[in-house]
Amino acid sequence: MMDRTIKQITFILLLATLLGLARFYFLKDDDFTLIKEARVLQETEVEVSESGEAIFTIPDFMTEPMMASLEFTKYFFDNNRAIFVDARESEEFDISHIAGAINIPFDYYDEYMDTIDALNYDDVFIIYCSGGECSLSLDLADVFFGDKAFENVFVFEGGLPAWQDAGYPTE
Amino acid sequence: MIELMKKYNLPLLARFILGAVFIYASLDKIADPVAFSTNIDNYHITPIAINNLAALIIPWVELIIGLSLITGVFLDGASILTMALLVFFIFIISQAYARGISLQCGCFKTVVDPGLGDLKQEMLWRIFEDFLFLGLAIIVYFRHAFRGTK
Numbered sequence: 001m002m003d004r005t006i007k008q009i010t011f012i013l014l015l016a017t018l019l020g021l022a023r024f025y026f027l028k029d030d031d032f033t034l035i036k037e038a039r040v041l042q043e044t045e046v047e048v049s050e051s052g053e054a055i056f057t058i059p060d061f062m063t064e065p066m067m068a069s070l071e072f073t074k075y076f077f078d079n080n081r082a083i084f085v086d087a088r089e090s091e092e093f094d095i096s097h098i099a100g101a102i103n104i105p106f107d108y109y110d111e112y113m114d115t116i117d118a119l120n121y122d123d124v125f126i127i128y129c130s131g132g133e134c135s136l137s138l139d140l141a142d143v144f145f146g147d148k149a150f151e152n153v154f155v156f157e158g159g160l161p162a163w164q165d166a167g168y169p170t171e
Numbered sequence: 172m173i174e175l176m177k178k179y180n181l182p183l184l185a186r187f188i189l190g191a192v193f194i195y196a197s198l199d200k201i202a203d204p205v206a207f208s209t210n211i212d213n214y215h216i217t218p219i220a221i222n223n224l225a226a227l228i229i230p231w232v233e234l235i236i237g238l239s240l241i242t243g244v245f246l247d248g249a250s251i252l253t254m255a256l257l258v259f260f261i262f263i264i265s266q267a268y269a270r271g272i273s274l275q276c277g278c279f280k281t282v283v284d285p286g287l288g289d290l291k292q293e294m295l296w297r298i299f300e301d302f303l304f305l306g307l308a309i310i311v312y313f314r315h316a317f318r319g320t321k
Contacts, residue, residue, distance in 0.1 A: 008248025012235050019235075020227035023201065032205050036223040135212065 039138070041067035041155060058124060058152050065141035068126050068154035070162050077168070082124040082154075085144075087136040098128065098160065099169035106136040109143055116148060124152040131159025182314035185307035186240045189253060192304065193237030196279050200230035214263050232256070240311065250312040257305040261298055268294045 024034060044066055047055045056075045059066075068076075076082035077098070084101035086093050093103040104112045106129075119125075125144055129136040137155045145153040156163075164170060200207040208226035211217060217225065232252065239249035260278070268291065278297055310317060 005247040005251060008245040009252055012232065012239070012245060012248055012252060016228050016231035016235055019231040020224070023204065023231070024227050027204065029205060032208070032223060034224055034227075035220050036208065038219045135215075 041065060041138075041157075043067045043069060044072060044154075046071075062145075062152065065127075065138070065145045065153040065155050068156040070156075070158050070166060072154070073126055073128075073156045073158075073163070074166070074168060076124060076126060082126045083119065085125055085127045085140065086160075087127055087129045087140040088134075088160075092130075096160065096164070096170050098163055099171045101128075104140060106140040106143070109140060116144075119150070121148070121150045122152070123150075124154070125150060126154045126156050128156040128159045128163070131157065131161040134159060182310055182317050185310045186243070186246075189304060189307050189311065190237045190240035193233045193240065193253070195237075197230040197233035197237060199279065200226070201234065204230070214267050216263055216266065229256075246314075247312065250308055253308040254305060254312065257301050257308060261301045261305070264294050264298050264301070268298070 024032075041064070044056060044058065047057065049055050054071060054075065056072045073082075077084070077100075084098045086097045086101045086103045087106045088103075089105045089107065090103055093101075093105075097103065102115070104115060109116070125141075127137045127141045127144065137157070137159065141153045141155045144150045160170070204223070204226040207230065208222050211222045211225055212219065233256070236249040236252050236256075239245045240253070
């Protein structure tokens with residue numbers, strides 16, 4: 001009885017695997033590989049001034065959103081050169097967020113189209129969420145860069161936890 | 172209760188309900204494994220490397236067990252796989268909920284409906300729903316007890 005059940009389970013799993021592989025064959029999507037590769041964003045280059053200060057610059061032409069380090073993010077925050085976008089839900093945003101950030105929750109970004117459309121496409125945007133495993137910032141960055149054609153879109157991967165750990169301003 | 176179940180042939184009803192649910196749940200995922208893979212990413216529980224493979228295979232498992240439940244072919248194997256899948260779904264949605272991750276579960280549709288409402292509420296509903304389905308799967312597996320035959 002148990003042997004028969006195990007055989008049935010094995011058969012179902014094997015058949016599903018074969019059909020899954022056949023689906024992959026007919027998918028014809030070059031970006032979809034059997035072994036998925038983690039997406040790694042490029043980081044911007046840092047120059048050091050004569051006085052030893054780090055100077056962060058933005059490439060003239062970006063092909064996808066880029067990664068913003070904590071230092072890069074703080075530099076643009078201090079120089080007031082970027083718009084900070086919090087991609088988390090509004091309840092989380094209300095509890096705490098980077099000082100001056102605006103809230104566009106990725107899960108409901110369709111409802112925030114008026115806000116997005118009112119932004120300047122050539123401003124610098126630094127998008128963040130909860131850091132670590134949170135992918136909302138990257139997803140929203142793809143909307144900004146891909147769908148809305150904003151030119152300078154960065155993802156602060158450390159997110160709010162890294163910002164708070166560094167003791168930088170929140171509200 | 173057992174008498175009532177015997178009277179209305181509850182195992183057969185459970186098979187058809189579960190079968191229809193699993194077939195329906197599989198179709199959108201089979202059509203769009205790329206979006207389903209993104210749904211799996213959002214759970215942050217499996218290594219990224221295996222998520223495309225999972226997105227290709229899991230929907231077919233759902234479709235086959237859905238068909239098995241309805242036709243009665245490989246019923247024992249299908250009902251055990253159904254229970255295993257449901258326990259897995261309950262676990263991954265619960266852990267995401269407990270960790271404060273709000274997500275579109277990808278349970279039935281792979282693409283988020285705008286204005287769907289509170290995602291956390293929906294996750295709780297999905298967990299409740301999966302427990303109900305798990306109950307039905309247990310009834311299917313132990314169907315002989317409900318029919319009074321071995």
